[in-house]
Amino acid sequence: MNSKNLEDKIKKLKEKEKAIILAHNYQRPEVQLIADYLGDSLDLARRSTMMDCKLIVFAGVSFMAEMAAILNPERTVLMPDLTAGCPLAEQLPAQAVRRAKRKHPNAVVVLYVNTLAKAKAQADVCCTSANAAQIINALDEEEVLFGPDRNLAWYAQQRSDKRIIPLPEHGYCYVHRMFRADDIARLKKKYSDAEVLVHPECDPGVQQLASHICSTSQMMIRAKASPAKRFIIGTEVGMVERLRREFPNKEFIPALETAICEDMKKHALEKIYLTLRDKKNVMRVRPRIAERARAAIERMLELSGRAARD
Numbered sequence: 001m002n003s004k005n006l007e008d009k010i011k012k013l014k015e016k017e018k019a020i021i022l023a024h025n026y027q028r029p030e031v032q033l034i035a036d037y038l039g040d041s042l043d044l045a046r047r048s049t050m051m052d053c054k055l056i057v058f059a060g061v062s063f064m065a066e067m068a069a070i071l072n073p074e075r076t077v078l079m080p081d082l083t084a085g086c087p088l089a090e091q092l093p094a095q096a097v098r099r100a101k102r103k104h105p106n107a108v109v110v111l112y113v114n115t116l117a118k119a120k121a122q123a124d125v126c127c128t129s130a131n132a133a134q135i136i137n138a139l140d141e142e143e144v145l146f147g148p149d150r151n152l153a154w155y156a157q158q159r160s161d162k163r164i165i166p167l168p169e170h171g172y173c174y175v176h177r178m179f180r181a182d183d184i185a186r187l188k189k190k191y192s193d194a195e196v197l198v199h200p201e202c203d204p205g206v207q208q209l210a211s212h213i214c215s216t217s218q219m220m221i222r223a224k225a226s227p228a229k230r231f232i233i234g235t236e237v238g239m240v241e242r243l244r245r246e247f248p249n250k251e252f253i254p255a256l257e258t259a260i261c262e263d264m265k266k267h268a269l270e271k272i273y274l275t276l277r278d279k280k281n282v283m284r285v286r287p288r289i290a291e292r293a294r295a296a297i298e299r300m301l302e303l304s305g306r307a308a309r310d
């Protein structure tokens, strides 16, 4: 089936089943184009609760679809490919969080949403790349257990006087670890008029060379607001595709063409169609885990919303 046919069939099925498609900014361009809403982890979690629908088809990695399932117990969440996971999230088992809590009984536990639901169930509050420092600074405790991304912990530490303890010590995203400070410095020299936007999952040396450190949706906001005509982008290449499509009069240079998240690319149009047609690949989270994880996610949404309103 060609992609036009598939798009038509997906649109018809969406209407029939009262379904919506949520997609992350790293999705393939054809998946981005068919989405009802495209965004970063925070946007997608928020949006999942706002849409008028029965079914949510989630084109992202499993922790994102899990969050949608946790926040929407009355809706069914489907994933076009249930094997799309996040290797960063796998680096923090719930057991490791429990152990760290015993070792640091006075610390508050702030977990990046890039974690499995079982780990989230051990957290006091979650955060995303868009609000990590804001969430940490909104809490009363002075000691913070933070995981699993070591670079996001470093980023938050630069913006907080609290003691942030990374958990595990060296958690990382293999995609963002590919970016090298030397390459960014070379690109900055070549394109001296360019703004450098990088994700906080990049190494500290890369972050230090950036004009702005942003979540993926914050990159959209900055690209729109900035007077600059040229940008060097330090994140997964799906983001560059979206920026180029939405701001055709500006130039976006990927800091690394091979920065590809293999799991994010697993959702093809054909899989979306088959998932909707057969209502298969249901994302399920055990109720006891979901209930505890929901409290940590909702606390993040509350703190993050409050700070945005203040």
Ligand code: 13P
Binding pocket: 025, 039, 040, 041, 042, 114, 128, 129, 130, 173, 199, 201, 214, 215, 216, 217
């Ligand atoms: P964003 O929330 O900034 O989109 O990041 C999610 C992610 O997985 C980055 O690698």
Ligand code: SF4
Binding pocket: 061, 085, 086, 087, 088, 089, 114, 173, 174, 175, 176, 201, 236, 261, 263, 264
């Ligand atoms: Fe996980 Fe990295 Fe892929 Fe984001 S880019 S989903 S952190 S592996």
